Amino acid sequence: MRKIFYLILLISIVVASSCKKTSTVNPNNGTDGGNTTVDAPSKQGTTLDLIRDSVFLYAKEAYYWNDGLPTYASFKPRTYTGTDDLDALSNEVDAISQIVKNPATGEAYEYYANARGHAKYSFIDEGDVSAELNGVKGDFGFAPLYNGINDLRVKYVYPGSPADIAGIKRGYQIVSINGRNNISYDAGSGGSGANVNFVINAYAYSSNITMTLKKPDGTTFDVNMTTASYTANPVLKYQVYDLGNNKKVGYIVFNSFTSNANAKPKLDEAFTYFSSQGITDLVVDLRYNGGGYVSTAEYLSNMIVPASKDGSVMYYTYFNTTLISGNAKILKNQVRRDATSGQLYNYSQFDYSVEGNKVDFSKANVPVNLNLSNIFFIVTSSTASASELTINNLKGALPSAVKLIGSTSYGKPVGFFDIDINKYQMYIPEFETKNSLQQGGYYAGMTPGTPDYPGVNDDDDVTRDFGDPTEVLLAHALNYVKNGTFNVPGQQIQSLSNSRTMSIEQENEAAIQLDKGKFRGMIYNKPLKLKK
Incomplete structure (x- = not known):
């Protein structure tokens, strides 16, 4: 009989003592363990040396495309440097990410045109993602988006945040920031200009900001936020x-x-209301959702499917052959404590087989049962990972009902569990998912209005607030339900061919640049089965 433990991947017990960066240490102190036989490096070096070794050695075992990585001697982890330790480790992770090529494109699986040379999926941090995905924020509570070269807008505001308290709404135009009126988009390909960097630093890396904003009625007001x-x-x-x-x-x-x-609780509240109102169709707006926990994606998927799908396959998970065959050695150093029993376990103990990680739909723990004619997903280039997993899950279960509205999504069919290395947490793709029809591999993103993703391809309308029935992307869905077509009669649609002052490539690049630090991914934080 298999025992099941909860893999709480973002709350880890401390298994390593900290060391000064200049000290000489043995790898058994909690980096890679110092006992791997995979092209083993020297056990001596500074803490940074050993962490750099661990980054590569863990990738050699757990990275989804690990069979294409070179030897330790060829890669030379200790040669990667940066402005500080985290920057050096990030540069190493970026380098690993660009090695293995996707035969379908000739580029690396993690190639990202909007940030060439940087990983599209992998990253390393000091616990920032853990706080973000547990709902704890420490910022202004809003995010900007360029609607044109000279048109910076508020794209969303979190309820209860400083921005919300200040009366800021989605769609408001940002006229000036910290007294600077010139905040127009000036980034070139692959890099930010002075104005864009100014905007990023002001809202993402500062503790205080002043802004002048213009409302839809043309009136302006000033805010000062901390x-x-x-x-x-x-x-x-x-x-x-x-x-x-x-x-x-x-x-x-x-x-x-x-x-x-x-x-x-928030999803329960919304869907209970939907059920009480007897909705026949559903629009799930994921246009800025970069992903998060797999368990939450499963919960949302279970909310949406009808009871008739209970017990059918939701999706399959695929790991690399090293993990499946049980040949991962240093993963035993990734020790966790089960939240329920208190028992310790480690990552090398799990069953990574496809059958052991098949997920079925389950209506047992969701409060509603909806029978929907259409399920529309609103997507943009900022829609990623767990969002795409949810779409793909439902596309497999209800292929004729699922429709996409917006522009091409981010493209991330892979996910990760965190790997603790000293004070850092590394996230590299360790698994890929496919739906019940074995559909997946959307590395180039999901494009609405194509044979694979029926719907309509159109641009984000950041000039209107969420829920405004005249907002372009929502209007498409409402018109389809009412009239059976996405085109809205008598309404000027903000189509991709209109006279915008930014190209689609510029819009996508600007969105990525302004999303500095925003998480994109799906993290496996659900029960995994121990090997027999």
Whole structure:
């Protein structure tokens, strides 16, 4: 009989003592363990040396494409440097990410045109993601987006945040920041200009900001904000539209797959309301949702599917052959404590087989059962990972019902569990998912309006607030339910061919640059089975 333990991947016990950066240490202090036989490095060196070794050695075991990585001697982990230790480790992770090529494109699986040379998926941090995905924020509570070269807008505001308290709404135009009026988009390919860097530093890396904003009615007002801690509600908005003829559309803006403890009560509230209103169709707005916890993606998927799908396959998970065959040696140093029993376990003990990680739909723990004619997902280049997992899960279960509205999503069919190395947490792709129809591999993203993803391809309309029925992307969904077509009669659609002052490539690049530090991924924080 298999025992099941909860893999709480973002809350780890301390298994290593800290050392001064200049000290000489043995790897058995909690980096890679010093006992691997995989092209083993010297056991002597500074703490940074040993951490750099560990980054590479863990990748050699756990990275989804590990069979394409070179030897330790060829890669030379200790040669990677930076402005500080974290920068040096980030440069090493970036280098690892660019090695293995996708035969379909000739580029690395982690190649990212908007940030050439940097990993599209992998990263290393000091616990920042852990706080973000558990719903704890310490910022201003808003994010900007360029709607044009000279048009910087507020794209969302978290309820209860400093921005919300200051009266800022999605769609407001940012006229000036910290007294500077010239905040127009000036970035070139692959890098930020002075204006963009100024905007990023002001809202993402400062503790105080002053802004002048313009409302839709043309009036302006000034705000002065200080960062503050608050618990982020990932559900930014939900409501129901009665379109007549027994057609009711539920609309929900879900901005992050935070932990179940944070997200579940908010989702329950929204979907219970949808059920009470008897909705016939659903719009899930994921346009800025970069992903998060796999368990929350599963919960949302279970909320949406009908009871008839209970017990059927939701998705399959695939790990590399090293993990499946049980040949990962240093993963035994990744020790965790089960949240329920208190028992210790380590990553090398798990069953990484496909059958052992098949996930079925389950309606047992969700409060509603909806029978929906259409499920629309609003997506953009900022829609990533756990968001795409949710879409793919439902595409497999309800292929004729799922439709996409917006622009091409980020493209991340892979996910990770965290690896603790000294005071750092490393996230590298360790698994890939496919739905019940074995569909996956969307590395180039999901493009609405194509044979694979029926719907309509159109641009984000950041000039209007969430839920405004005239907002372009939402209007497409409402019109489809009402009239059977995405085109909205009598409404000027902000199409991809209109006279925008930014190209689609510029818009995507600007969105990525302004999302500095925003998490994109899916983290395996759910029960895994121990090997027999």
